[in-house]
Amino acid sequence: MRARRRVSGSYWVETAPGPPPRPPLAQDLDVDVAVIGAGIAGLCTAWELTRAGLGVAVLEARRVAEGVTGHTTAKLTALHTLIYDTLRRTRDTEAARLYARSQSEAIERAEELVDELEIDCDWERRSAYTYVRDPGRVDEVRAEAEAAREAGLPAKFLTEIPLPFPVAGAVRVADQAQFHPRRFLLALTADLVERGGQLYEHTLVDGLREGEPCRVTTQSGATVRARHVVVATHYPVFDRALLFTRLAPRRELVIAGPVDAGLDPDGMYITPEENTRSVRTAPYGEDGRRLLIVTGEHFTPGTGDTPDRFDRLSAWAREHFPGVDLTLPWATQDIDPTDTVPMVGLLHPGARNTYVATGFGGWGMSGGIMAGRLLTALITGRDCPWQELYDPRRLRTAVRQAPALLKAQAEVARHFVGDRLRPAPPVESIAPGDGAVIRSGTDRLAVHRDDEGALHVLSARCPHLGCLVAFNAAERTWECPCHGSRFSTDGGLLQGPATRPLPRREL
Incomplete structure (x- = not known):
């Protein structure tokens, strides 16, 4: 294999193409819970809530389990590199114990579902x-x-x-585990729908108004009214508590x-x-x-x-x-969360019925299953032993990890300012298959030259918070170094937290 060949889909996506796409949301909807995102965290949450008897709608911007979950290495383990000694030093032994128990029980829950639903997922x-x-x-x-x-x-x-x-x-x-994540989640999705859950693909959410009920708006114009909303988009597309400073x-x-x-x-x-x-x-x-x-x-x-x-x-x-x-x-x-532990729970200090699941730090398989169980407990009014450990509103540990937080934000600031000062190459220097950010007057443009030599010109400003994107030559994508949003060469949104594409521009 030549590493410079164009990167395509993962093995999991290619070997489990799944059913035809489900239709996007086309009309207003009333449900108990709206789950935004159909990766492992969103789908496990939706499945657990549906099994608990709630009416659930899952809104996915692209296809089920084709995003981060579809590109994982799919290890289900409670051994997360060197986390336990870190937790013991930065928190206490009880925090480490709760972390181990929550992740281990997630593995057991996955095996229960494999057996119960007879899932063929290696x-x-x-x-x-x-x-x-x-x-x-x-x-x-x-x-x-x-x-x-x-x-x-x-x-x-x-x-x-x-x-x-x-x-x-x-x-x-x-006695840890590994599996085929997309086959697992496609089976979970089929059972979710059979139990009455609703799933809408190619439905991009662009607004959230909290209240009773909450209102979730989509780019198609349809609105979902829900008693509870779960934001499970990997990087939160709504940030009411400045979580992006801690991710x-x-x-x-x-x-x-x-x-x-x-x-x-x-x-x-x-x-x-x-x-x-x-x-x-x-x-x-x-x-x-x-x-x-x-x-x-x-x-x-x-x-x-x-x-x-x-x-x-x-x-x-x-x-x-x-x-x-x-x-x-x-x-x-x-x-990666700056204080090591994922953020699963209420979205911000004033939240009453909006929740988030994010910051799994590379261990999203066990973390996503854990999140589904934890969020279901919170929404249905049950106690969970580790809800405080994962609470996104935690401040004490965030203060303890201030150096990591400051380092992360210094990196964001460096890109926000420094990338604008970097010299821009001329358009003529962009080779076929490559891309670069160039200067056009006071503006910066993201220019890609395709294999036939045609130029594709976009705004280089990420719609999230305005950082300049950069070109990934292996994957042929534009990527934001500040918060990780990713876009195709024609500007299409591939990955949030941005909720809009890169606008087209002219040279």
Whole structure:
């Protein structure tokens, strides 16, 4: 595989195309709960609420489980790199215990649904590992193993693991899981609709007025009146509590290809070293082979040379798994909270019936299932042991993590100001398949030259908060480095928090 080839859809989307698109919302609607977003968090929330007897409508801007959830590596584990020692130090051991319990119960809930709905989604139980190769970082892993055990996980510290290269130290938690996320969610969606839930695709939400009832408006003009509203759009499209100051977008690259079963390392692996490396395999074909999935090279959207990053990730995979045919490149996006823990609960301090689920930090599979159960408990008036842990309105921990928050906002400010001062290249220098932001008078234009040489010209200002977008050459998209909104080369909205496309312009 040449990493510079154009990146397409993920393996999960390509192998589970799903039913024909569901129609967009065309008329006003009254429901108990409106769920905005049909990724794993939104769909699990909608399914749990429907099962609890509420009338639910899911509004999805594109297709079900084709966004972030459709591009994940799909690991279901409670071992989230080095989180337990962090929680023990920045909060307390009880917070770590509640985190471990909530994530572990999410895995068990997923298996319950696989069995109950008889979902064919390549469900497998596997051990999860966090490892380091640098001897200077062994103490970090040893501390994580200790903290994870204190939190209630069956964690062990090891110096040898089944990877095809030596490690200095690792923590292992057995009996975790992996699956095909889109097949899982398509089955959940079918059951949701059968139970009376409503689902509308290609329905872009652009307004929210809180009240009793709340009113959700869409770009088609239709309005949904709902007693409760859940914003599950990965990065919140509505931010009534300045959550964007406590969230940072992170993009990661994925490469995959078939390998002989003998090269399967039999587990799910991640290291914080080498700009992240994550490894696992999945069933592939009828001949017993496995699909090797390698993730890493994380970066802020709109920064860095993405094709070169694909080259580095491919070289790493070939070095450690000789003979792998890397034919499937794609990319995914995560949202990191500045204080480590996802934000799931009431949208802002004054909210009474609006909720949010965001900031899963790369662990959205267990986090999304957990969010569905937590939000259902809150909406139906039941207590949940970990609702305070995930409460988006928390301020004490946000203050403790002030350095991380300030660092994230300094990065946003640097792009907002610095990108406007950067010299702009001439249009003639843009090669076919590439793009650049150029200057036109006092304006900045996003210009892409397609493979035939035609120019596509857009405003370079992100409609969210006005940062300048940058071109991702591998995926051929425009990306906002401030908050992660993404757009196609014709300006179409691919990913929020923006709710409008990039306007067309003329040279």
